[in-house]
Every structure is written in structure tokens, then in C-alpha cells.
Amino acid sequence: MRKKKRARIKIIIVAALALLLLLCAVFAGVLAPHDPSAPNAAVIRIAPCAEYPLGTDNLGRCVLSRVLYGGRTTIAATFLLVFISFAVGTLIGILCGYYGGIVDKLLMRVADVLLAFPQMVIAIAVAGILNGGMTGAMISMGVTMWVSFARLARSHTFALKNEAYIQAAVFAGKSDLYILLFHIFPNLLAPVLTQALTQIGTTMIGLSGLSFLGLGVIPPTPEWGAMIAEARAYIQIAPWTIMGPAAAVIITIILFNYLGDAVMDYREV
Amino acid sequence: MTYLLEGKNLNKTFREKAKTTIALSEVNFCLNKGEILGVVGESGSGKTTLLKAIAGMLKLDQGSLFYNGTEYTGQKPRQTGQFLQMIFQDANSSFDPRMVMEKSLIESGRREKNPERIRQLVQLVGLEEELLQRKPAALSGGQCQRMAIARAFYSDAEIFLCDEMTSALDVSTQARILELLRDLKKEGRLSAVFVSHDIALVSMLCDRIMVMKDGKCVEEGEISEVIRNPSDDYTRALLESARRQSIQEPIG
Numbered sequence: 284m285r286k287k288k289r290a291r292i293k294i295i296i297v298a299a300l301a302l303l304l305l306l307c308a309v310f311a312g313v314l315a316p317h318d319p320s321a322p323n324a325a326v327i328r329i330a331p332c333a334e335y336p337l338g339t340d341n342l343g344r345c346v347l348s349r350v351l352y353g354g355r356t357t358i359a360a361t362f363l364l365v366f367i368s369f370a371v372g373t374l375i376g377i378l379c380g381y382y383g384g385i386v387d388k389l390l391m392r393v394a395d396v397l398l399a400f401p402q403m404v405i406a407i408a409v410a411g412i413l414n415g416g417m418t419g420a421m422i423s424m425g426v427t428m429w430v431s432f433a434r435l436a437r438s439h440t441f442a443l444k445n446e447a448y449i450q451a452a453v454f455a456g457k458s459d460l461y462i463l464l465f466h467i468f469p470n471l472l473a474p475v476l477t478q479a480l481t482q483i484g485t486t487m488i489g490l491s492g493l494s495f496l497g498l499g500v501i502p503p504t505p506e507w508g509a510m511i512a513e514a515r516a517y518i519q520i521a522p523w524t525i526m527g528p529a530a531a532v533i534i535t536i537i538l539f540n541y542l543g544d545a546v547m548d549y550r551e552v
Numbered sequence: 553m554t555y556l557l558e559g560k561n562l563n564k565t566f567r568e569k570a571k572t573t574i575a576l577s578e579v580n581f582c583l584n585k586g587e588i589l590g591v592v593g594e595s596g597s598g599k600t601t602l603l604k605a606i607a608g609m610l611k612l613d614q615g616s617l618f619y620n621g622t623e624y625t626g627q628k629p630r631q632t633g634q635f636l637q638m639i640f641q642d643a644n645s646s647f648d649p650r651m652v653m654e655k656s657l658i659e660s661g662r663r664e665k666n667p668e669r670i671r672q673l674v675q676l677v678g679l680e681e682e683l684l685q686r687k688p689a690a691l692s693g694g695q696c697q698r699m700a701i702a703r704a705f706y707s708d709a710e711i712f713l714c715d716e717m718t719s720a721l722d723v724s725t726q727a728r729i730l731e732l733l734r735d736l737k738k739e740g741r742l743s744a745v746f747v748s749h750d751i752a753l754v755s756m757l758c759d760r761i762m763v764m765k766d767g768k769c770v771e772e773g774e775i776s777e778v779i780r781n782p783s784d785d786y787t788r789a790l791l792e793s794a795r796r797q798s799i800q801e802p803i804g
Contacts, residue, residue: 447638447642448646448647448648448649450609450629450638451638451647451656451660451703452659453628453630454636454638454660454707455662457630466648469650470648
């Protein structure tokens with residue numbers, strides 16, 4: 284019981300920090316001291332000071348403002364992608380696990396093929412074909428991301444559909460749709476949601492990575508990966524330009540991974 | 553004569569690569585209203601296969617099933633559930649772990665929900681009403697099994713198919729569940745097929761018995777008659793082992 288309480292406290296603390304991070308991104312317009320896209324030739328590569336707490340970049344733009352606005356782009360794209368992958372993957376997994384048959388076999392072989400390659404390699408290839416852009420980057424990541432959700436949902440559905448309470452619902456005359464919605468889905472939601480939380484960090488790295496390679500957002504839109512790519516040329520003369528977005532990526536990834544772990548620990552206690 | 557439930561010439565074979573298992577071979581049975589038919593046999597004798605076939609959970613290779621004289625062979629559990637209900641071995645897992653008992657019971661009904669009737673049924677099986685607001689994990693195995701019995705009644709099914717329903721319970725809980733079933737039978741509320749590997753248990757509860765071995769019914773008859781004069785060697789062996797188990801000498 285004490286372990287459970289400790290695990291719950293851990294979740295509350297990490298979730299509060301994650302919420303704070305999200306609020307910073309949502310209220311970037313209020314919190315940002317300067318226009319994130321307005322260049323200013325008078326303040327190029329200025330070190331952190333009172334007016335520019337994280338300094339300025341190569342075009343004299345406020346790094347803090349860009350990091351705050353960049354959070355909007357990065358976090359919104361990550362959450363949207365994880366949510367779509369979660370929804371599509373879980374739906375495919377549940378249907379495959381419940382009905383089985385040829386469609387299940389076919390989709391699972393497709394999943395095996397996608398898993399045979401590193402996720403980033405496929406993402407780079409697809410993003411290249413789609414000519415970059417944030418939508419292209421999200422599609423390219425989404426091509427493989429649904430697989431982990433589908434496999435997890437499928438294996439849980441496979442186990443759940445043979446449970447006696449599902450049989451009892453069948454005897455009560457409940458339809459397949461009712462069973463899927465009110466018995467299978469609620470009972471596999473916890474592990475799949477945990478998976479979604481742990482996927483946030485990986486997705487953020489992937490999207491930032493694609494932007495870093497020029498396959499993500501198109502400048503001057505502030506985005507953490509793109510900001511790191513832009514700043515790396517000046518890493519020796521103006522290291523603060525890279526530290527802001529890099530710290531933002533690291534903190535966000537650690538926070539969401541930790542949140543995923545905390546939820547998993549809570550479920551296991 | 554029309555029986556409440558009848559099976560004629562039931563056959564089922566499982567084929568798995570090179571292995572063929574005859575699960576049911578020429579099995580015939582009948583169940584009258586208000587009667588409990590016990591099905592006994594060792595593991596792999598075909599008891600559960602018979603129960604699943606009756607419930608429509610698996611397709612028979614051959615044979616016919618009748619409910620009140622009307623054939624229902626080939627019907628799936630969604631249809632057979634209108635007149636029969638399964639009571640599972642592990643009662644806890646027969647309830648959705650996320651649902652409170654009341655919701656699970658309401659779900660089992662095919663008619664408009666009737667919370668008052670649920671409360672009456674819960675009292676009938678000897679449980680307190682407040683347990684209806686608990687999830688299965690908060691109930692003991694015996695309490696869950698009683699809830700499962702209440703659920704079967706709420707579903708308005710006429711026939712209960714009990715699959716080793718007391719074997720996961722401790723001896724005292726088992727005795728209380730048996731007592732409940734006996735009371736329900738006396739009141740004429742219960743018609744059931746009671747599958748168990750324990751012939752002693754079956755003899756305490758059932759009116760008739762069917763002994764199964766290797767998918768075949770080796771003996772069938774009134775319980776008192778079969779226990780007094782078993783005609784088959786296998787039945788004799790089962791009875792002998794039950795007697796030995798009940799009068800075991802202390803070790804050492």
C-alpha cells in the first residue's frame with residue numbers, strides 16, 4: 284500500500300512538471316519576451332543577459348522566445364502524432380486480435396516488415412519522398428509508429444477475448460461492438476496509454492531529428508530540432524544558441540519518459 | 553417424451569497436425585426440468601467439451617441438440633444464452649474487473665433492467681446488497697460464485713451449465729455453495745448440467761449421473777443406482793478412489 288502511495292506521489296510530481304511544460308508552450312504568446320521570428324541585426328548572437336535570458340541567435344532573434352514558441356510546434360506535433368498512432372494502432376490491434384483471420388495475418392506481416400528496419404531510416408526515406416514539411420515529417424514517423432500500439436493492443440485483445448467475462452457478455456447477447464467498446468477497450472487502455480506516454484519522448488526525438496536534417500519544419504518557424512540544426516554552425520562562438528533548444532528537448536524527453544515509467548510502476552505495484 | 557435439454561449422438565474430434573483426439577463419441581444425454589445432471593470423469597474425458605457443445609461454444613462434427621423439443625444445433629452462445637447460462641470455474645474472472653457487480657449483473661439481463669430483482673436475487677444467494685457496489689477483486693471466490701449464480705438467475709436462463717464451479721473454492725465455501733444449490737433445487741428453481749471430476753460432490757447434489765471416459769459415456773443413470781451398483785469398471789474405480797480420499801489415514 285505504501286509502495287502504491289509512493290508511486291502515486293511520483294506520478295503527481297512528474298505530471299505536474301509535464302503540465303507546467305505544456306502550459307509554457309500553450310502560453311508562449313504571453314510568456315515570450317520578444318517576437319520569435321523577427322530578426323534584429325543590432326543584437327546578433329548576444330550572450331544571455333537580462334533582456335535576452337537565453338541570448339540571441341544568428342539573426343538576432345530571442346532564443347528564449349523561439350524555444351517557447353518552438354515548444355508549441357514540437358509538442359503539438361508530437362502529441363498529435365502519438366494520439367493518431369495510438370488511435371489507429373489500437374483500433375487495428377483490437378480488430379486483428381478479436382477477429383483474427385487473414386486480415387490479421389496480413390497486417391501483422393506488414394508490421395513485421397516495418398519493424399525489420401530502424402524507425403528513423405524509414406522516416407527519413409518517407410519524409411524525403413514527401414519533400415519534408417511538418418506534415419510530411421509526421422506522416423513519415425506515423426508510418427511505423429502505429430505498429431507498436433497495434434501489436435500491444437492485439438496481444439492484450441487476444442488474451443482478453445478468451446476471458447470468462449467476455450464469454451459471459453456473449454451469453455448475455457451483447458454484440459461484438461459492445462464487447463469491444465465496453466469490455467476489451469477499457470481493459471487494455473492502461474497498458475496502451477502507458478505505451479503512448481513512453482512514445483512521446485521517442486517521437487519528439489524523431490520529429491526534432493527530421494527537422495534537424497531539414498526534413499521537418501520549414502524555417503523560420505521555430506522548432507527545437509530545426510533550431511539546433513541552425514545553431515550548430517555557431518556552437519563554438521555562440522554556444523547559447525544551441526543550449527536553449529537542446530535543453531528543452533532533453534528536459535521534455537526525460538520528463539515524459541519518466542512519466543511513462545512512473546505510470547508503469549504504479550500499475551505494477 | 554420431451555426433455556428440457558437433450559443431446560443425441562454427439563460427436564466431436566479435434567485434429568491438430570498429426571494428432572487426432574476424439575473428444576466426444578456417440579454421446580447421448582437428457583435433462584428434465586428441475587433436475588441436475590452430473591457429468592463426471594477424469595481430465596480429458598470430454599466433460600468440458602460436452603458442456604461447450606451444449607452451450608454452442610464449439611461446433612459439433614455430428615449430432616443434434618434440443619431445447620424443449622426444438623432443435624438448436626449450430627446456434628452460437630448469443631442465441632443459446634436465451635435459455636442457458638454458463639457458471640464458470642473461476643468466478644472472479646467471469647466478471648469484468650473494472651465493473652462493479654451490479655453493472656455486471658444488469659448487463660447479463662436480456663430484458664429491461666430491474667435493480668430491485670437484482671437485490672432480491674443477491675439476497676436469495678445469501679449475499680449482502682452492498683457487495684453489489686464492489687468490484688470482483690474485492691470479493692472472495694465464494695462470494696463471486698454466488699454472484700455468478702445470481703447473474704445466471706437474472707438472465708432468466710432456464711438451464712445452468714456449471715463447469716467445475718466449486719473446484720477452485722476451499723472446502724467450507726464449496727460446502728456452502730453446494731448447500732445453496734441444493735436449496736435452489738428443492739425450490740424447483742434449478743435445472744443444471746453439473747460438470748465435475750469429483751464423483752463424491754456430484755453424488756451429493758445431482759439426481760442423475762453420466763460417467764465419461766475418453767469422450768464416451770460409459771455409464772448413465774439415477775445417482776443412487778449408479779453409486780450402489782456401478783456397472784462399469786471405470787465408474788467403480790472412480791467411486792473407489794473417492795472413498796479412499798474421504799477416509800484417508802493420517803500420515804506417520
